[in-house]
Amino acid sequence: MAQSLTSILSGSLSSRSGGFLLRMPDGAYGREFLGAAIREAYGNLGHPDLRILDPEGEVISVDDVRELRDFLSTSPLGGGMKTLLVIGADRMNTASANAFLKSLEEPTRHTRIILATDRPWTLPATVLSRCHKLTEPMSEDALVDEARSRLEKDVSDSEISEALELCRSNPAAAADVIQYDLGSWISGVLEWLANPTGPCPKAPGSGKSTPRLETLFRLLQSNLMDCASGAMSISGWSQRRAELALSTLNTMAKGIQRPGIDWKTRLTATLICLAYDTGEAT
DSSP states (O other): OOHHHHHHHTTTTTTSOSEEEEEOOTTOOOHHHHHHHHHHHHSSTTOTTEEEEOOSSSOBOHHHHHTTHHHHHSOOTTSSOEEEEEETGGGBOHHHHHHHHHHHHSOOTTEEEEEEESOGGGSOHHHHTTEEEEEOOOOHHHHHHHHHHTOSSOOOHHHHHHHHHHTTSOHHHHHHHHHTTHHHHHHHHHHHHHSOOSSOOOOSSBTTBOOOHHHHHHHHHHHHHHHHHTSSOOTTOOHHHHHHHHHHHHHHHTTTTOTTSOHHHHHHHHHHHHHHTTGGGO
16 A cells, blocks of 8 residues: 555645655556555545546646646535645646646645655756655555556566566566566677677667667666676676776766667667776776
8 A cells, every 4th residue: 555645645744745745666657556545545536526637648738737726726525635646747847847836835725735756856846845755665566566557468477576676676667678578688788798799789679669768778787786796797797897887877877868869879879888998897
């Protein structure tokens, strides 16, 4: 059960601030997970004193936010509290975040505004400063369910658990691992990095169906961290070389979302740097 959300809905934290920010685990929206706590509190997701903002697509628009003003400005029907839950709040752009700020600045005593996101640092400081911040952990079973919800095919719990372990419990990345067979890809990349003869390994996926670049960087980081700590041995690599490669990778990952460079070009450049810039430390 979503413990932090349940505490908010119970009213025990209602005086802390105008809004609440739930920090979700990396790669988790938690739709079903959070929905279970909402159902328990309100009976169903269609309750008139409840709104869940979770539009399809990558952006929560200013129009999405403005449509909620009437809901937030009126009194609850049951004499209790009105709740607005925004799932994937990091999808707000500058305009929608600014529109949302007014509701956080002037909360009524009968409203709870809850922002759920695994990327709180993407929200404006003005929004963050008006929210009481909580971390919402998820169980292994909940993370498995989250990863499964992102897949287009049926897979076993054990296969998802293995992918989660490979991705350090990030369900979005785990779904990519299964969808694009990234376990085989990362094995081939590590072999090439140890002996970079021939062309650089191709980026996985085809056409418009591709894994996220974040997932590929995460897989590289995970393996290099294990090698640098001595938890795993990579043929042709020393722990010192893994430390250098990890430092290089972390630096390159800072600009992972920077526009202007095709993601496949960015991936290829990263692999070449890891292969040749750290080669002398083997």
